[in-house]
Amino acid sequence: xxxxxxxxxxxxxxxxxxxxxxxxxxxxxxxxxxxxxxxxxxxxxxxxxxxxxxxxxxxxxxxxxxxxxxxxxxxxxxxxxxxxxxxxxxxxxxxxxxxxxxxxxxxxxxxxxxxxxxxxxxxxxxxxxxxxxxxxxxxxxxxxxxxxxxxxxxxxxxxxxxxxxxxxxxxxxxxxxxxxxxxxxxxxxxxxxxxxxxxxxxxxxxxxxxxxxxxxxxxxxxxxxxxxxxxxxxxxxxxxxxxxxxxxxxxxxxxxxxxxxxxxxxxxxxxxxxxxxxxxxxxxxxxxxxxxxxxxxxxxxxxxxxxxxxxxxxxxxxxxxxxxxxxxxxxxxxxxxxxxxxxxxxxxxxxxxxxxxxxxxxxxxxxxxxxxxxxxxxxxxxxxxxxxxxxxxxxxxxxxxxxxxxxxxxxxxxxxxxxxxxxxxxxxxxxxxxxxxxxxxxxxxxxxxxxxxxxxxxxxxxxxxxxxxxxxxxxxxxxxxxxxxxxxxxxxxx
Ligand code: NAD
Numbered sequence: 001x002x003x004x005x006x007x008x009x010x011x012x013x014x015x016x017x018x019x020x021x022x023x024x025x026x027x028x029x030x031x032x033x034x035x036x037x038x039x040x041x042x043x044x045x046x047x048x049x050x051x052x053x054x055x056x057x058x059x060x061x062x063x064x065x066x067x068x069x070x071x072x073x074x075x076x077x078x079x080x081x082x083x084x085x086x087x088x089x090x091x092x093x094x095x096x097x098x099x100x101x102x103x104x105x106x107x108x109x110x111x112x113x114x115x116x117x118x119x120x121x122x123x124x125x126x127x128x129x130x131x132x133x134x135x136x137x138x139x140x141x142x143x144x145x146x147x148x149x150x151x152x153x154x155x156x157x158x159x160x161x162x163x164x165x166x167x168x169x170x171x172x173x174x175x176x177x178x179x180x181x182x183x184x185x186x187x188x189x190x191x192x193x194x195x196x197x198x199x200x201x202x203x204x205x206x207x208x209x210x211x212x213x214x215x216x217x218x219x220x221x222x223x224x225x226x227x228x229x230x231x232x233x234x235x236x237x238x239x240x241x242x243x244x245x246x247x248x249x250x251x252x253x254x255x256x257x258x259x260x261x262x263x264x265x266x267x268x269x270x271x272x273x274x275x276x277x278x279x280x281x282x283x284x285x286x287x288x289x290x291x292x293x294x295x296x297x298x299x300x301x302x303x304x305x306x307x308x309x310x311x312x313x314x315x316x317x318x319x320x321x322x323x324x325x326x327x328x329x330x331x332x333x334x335x336x337x338x339x340x341x342x343x344x345x346x347x348x349x350x351x352x353x354x355x356x357x358x359x360x361x362x363x364x365x366x367x368x369x370x371x372x373x374x375x376x377x378x379x380x381x382x383x384x385x386x387x388x389x390x391x392x393x394x395x396x397x398x399x400x401x402x403x404x405x406x407x408x409x410x411x412x413x414x415x416x417x418x419x420x421x422x423x424x425x426x427x428x429x430x431x432x433x434x435x436x437x438x439x440x441x442x443x444x445x446x447x448x449x450x451x452x453x454x455x456x457x458x459x460x461x462x463x464x465x466x467x468x469x470x471x472x473x474x475x476x477x478x479x480x481x482x483x484x485x486x487x488x489x490x491x492x493x494x
Contacts, residue, residue, distance in 0.1 A: 003097050003107045004329040010097070014045035014191050014215050016052050017198045019059045020208030026051040031188060031217065036104040036337045036344075036373040037328055045191070048216020050224035053183070056212040057230050060154045060181035063209035070151050070179040077177055078126035084197075084204035085122035088169070089115055091200060098192035099164045103339040104373065105291065106328045110165075114193070118169040124460050125173035128477045132178070132484065143492045149484040151179030153232035156225040158218075158246065159194070160238045161187035161339050162294045162395075168194040170474070171235050176206065178484040183231070184213045185222050187238075189340050191215035218242060229254045233483065237261040237296075239393075240419075240468045259472030259482050261465060263393040264296050264421030267414045269436070270312060271407065271427040272305040276450035280426055281315035283448070284399070287424070289323060289377050292338055293347075293397035296469075297422045297444075301390065303413050306403045313362065313401060317379060320363045320399075325374040337373040338396060344373035347396030354380050354389040354398070365397060385416050393419065407432060411439045420466030424448060441466050 014033060015022045025046030032041040046052075064070050069077070088095065095118075096110035105113070134147025155175045159167040168186060175182050186194035191213075198213045214221050222242075226234055226249035233256055236246045240262040250256045268284050287299045304312055328336035338344045348367045355361060365376030377397040383390050390400050404410040414423055422444040425436045433447040443463040462478030464471060473479045 002331060003093060003100065006093070006097055007101065007329070010101075012043035012045075012192070014043065014195065016048070016056060016215065017195050017213045018056045018209070019063075019212070020202050023055070025049070025216070027216070027220065033102060033191075034340060035101050036340055037101075038372055039341060039370065042101055045215060047188075048214055048221035050220070052214050052216065053185075053221050053224040053228065056183045056214050057154055057225075057228050059209045060183050060212055061230055063207060064151070064153055064181040068207040069176075069181065069210045072179065074129045074132070074177070077179065078129050080205040081122045081126040081173060081177060084201055084206070085119035085126075087200040087204050088122070088165075088197065089119045091196070095165045095193045095196055098196065099190060100328045100336075102190035102192060103161050103164060104328050104337040105163075106333040106336045108331055108334070109291065113163055114165045117163075117166050121166070121169050122173050125177050125480070128460075128480050129177040131477050132480055134486075139490070142494050143490065145488060145490040148487045148489060149178065149481065150487055152483065152485045153180065154230060155180040155182050155483060156228070156231045156234045157182060157184040158222050158225060158234065158236045158238065159184065159186050161189035162291060162296070164190040165193040165197070167237060168197055171237070172197070172201075172211065174474075174480045174483045175235065176211065178480060180233075180483060181210045182212065183225060184211070185225050186213065186215060188215065188217050222246070223249055226250050227253045231256055233257050233259070235259040235472075235483070239263055240470075243470060259474065260470030261296070261474055262468060262470040263395070263419060264298070264469050265301060265391070265393050265417050265419045266297055266299045266422045266442070267301040267303050267424070268299040269410050269414055269423065269425045270302070270304040270308060271410065271425065271429070271432060272307045273428050274305075274308060274426040274450055275428065276452070277308060277312050277315060279450060279452050281312060281319055284316055285319045285323075288399045289320070289335065289397045292325070292335060292375070293377075294339060294343070294395050299422070299424055300394065300399055301417075302399055302401045303404055303410055304401065305410070306405055309401075309403045313381065316399075317362050320377045320379055323377050325376055338375055339373070341373055343396065344369075344375055347375050347394055347398065350389055350392070350394045350396070350398060351378050354378075354383070354387065357387045357389070359383045359387060359389060359400070362401075385413065391417065407435075411436060415439070415441050418468040421469040422446070426450060443469065
């Protein structure tokens with residue numbers, strides 16, 4: 001049955017999921033859960049409050065101390081994560097439907113997220129947790145020191161709305177794998193898939209109260225989580241501004257550590273020796289406009305050598321002009337609406353600002369201002385590095401193009417941003433590639449030679465963002481370490 005036909009059967013239940021069951025929020029005020037494809041309300045739910053959150057933290061702490069999860073051997077936890085991966089795969093359409101209706105992701109992409117990306121992340125984490133090994137060293141004749149990785153305790157997770165199922169799993173997998181108890185606060189724009197994942201986790205074998213989800217607003221539930229004195233770590237993904245505020249709240253409470261994965265303004269750098277410009281054009285369009293540009297690692301700055309700029313830009317314009325935003329429930333749709341009216345208005349504001357600042361719109365995307373948050377791609381040429389459209393994260397389908405004359409200028413332009421998430425460099429020159437990989441101030445560099453190869457979907461190595469993009473390793477074994485506590489044990493005497 002197509003997903004669109006299943007919509008009327010959904011019974012919405014956006015309530016705190018604590019200690020293995022749904023409870024009622026203790027807050028009175030309600031928020032609308034808006035479908036951005038129509039701008040009508042799917043349901044209402046409570047905005048949540050500090051009391052809801054406090055109940056969840058107390059339960060998480062009690063379950064942590066009981067040790068049914070925290071004291072399991074890693075292999076046993078890994079097995080449960082594998083079970084959860086299977087269940088998520090089995091329920092991929094249900095999870096995808098929540099994400100499509102709540103934030104407008106085309107169902108085809110949403111089913112891929114829930115059916116491939118999320119289970120892959122759980123399965124690789126289940127392998128990585130077995131590789132989380134400490135070091136040991138003999139000191140004197142009868143003395144030895146060794147490391148142990150232990151769970152931190154109660155971990156607070158705060159997630160955005162752009163990949164609701166995957167955002168939740170990206171944090172839940174490492175946090176649970178090392179034995180923590182968790183309180184997850186999903187985005188108020190798309191809370192339902194995280195709640196469903198918590199139900200499936202119970203079925204997979206995660207004991208009651210180890211994975212708790214408290215939906216609600218950022219300023220109510222999110223802030224209370226960051227401020228809670230009985231939470232041992234916060235892992236946050238979202239905007240740089242909110243990330244800074246979360247840091248302040250953590251410092252004000254118990255000084256708990258924070259892992260921040262924030263915004264980006266990532267470059268594609270196309271050097272003069274790049275071949276296969278048709279393929280480069282396709283890749284640029286894909287990475288700038290996938291998920292309607294609402295991707296932290298979207299490469300929304302195109303820096304291109306002037307020798308190939310006109311040819312490449314013509315190809316990109318041709319492809320982008322044909323992208324038509326459409327109903328995300330239609331299985332043929334590749335480009336849906338933006339996630340919310342606020343997001344549509346924000347992107348619209350940046351497009352108008354770009355024009356007012358003198359950038360040349362070589363593709364001008366139409367903005368639908370009511371009855372659906374649809375915004376088609378826009379491409380600005382002749383921008384300069386001081387314009388807000390180049391410096392700030394727009395988080396929508398807007399690509400800025402800048403030309404350069406030599407390699408050093410390209411590197412300087414790429415680094416002329418407060419963000420430092422990812423970068424892609426196109427060249428066949430090995431020496432240049434190595435130089436660029438060192439010189440770029442980002443957490444992850446991809447070098448592409450122009451060969452037509454898909455980007456890997458299951459990244460298994462860690463990375464750490466830089467600058468306004470945050471800090472603390474995520475992904476891979478290094479990412480797991482962020483969620484664990486490193487202990488040194490020294491044993492002396494016979
Ligand atoms: P956001 O910062 O508005 O919200 C993120 C989360 O924080 C939400 O759950 C929100 O409710 C919560 N929140 C809001 N105010 C809070 C407060 N005062 N205290 C505690 N929590 C609060 O971001 P968004 O609009 O949901 O997501 C878009 C942003 O996320 C973009 O900047 C994007 O780059 C970033 N992002 C980054 C990555 C990454 O891996 N680096 C991945 C996805 C999204």
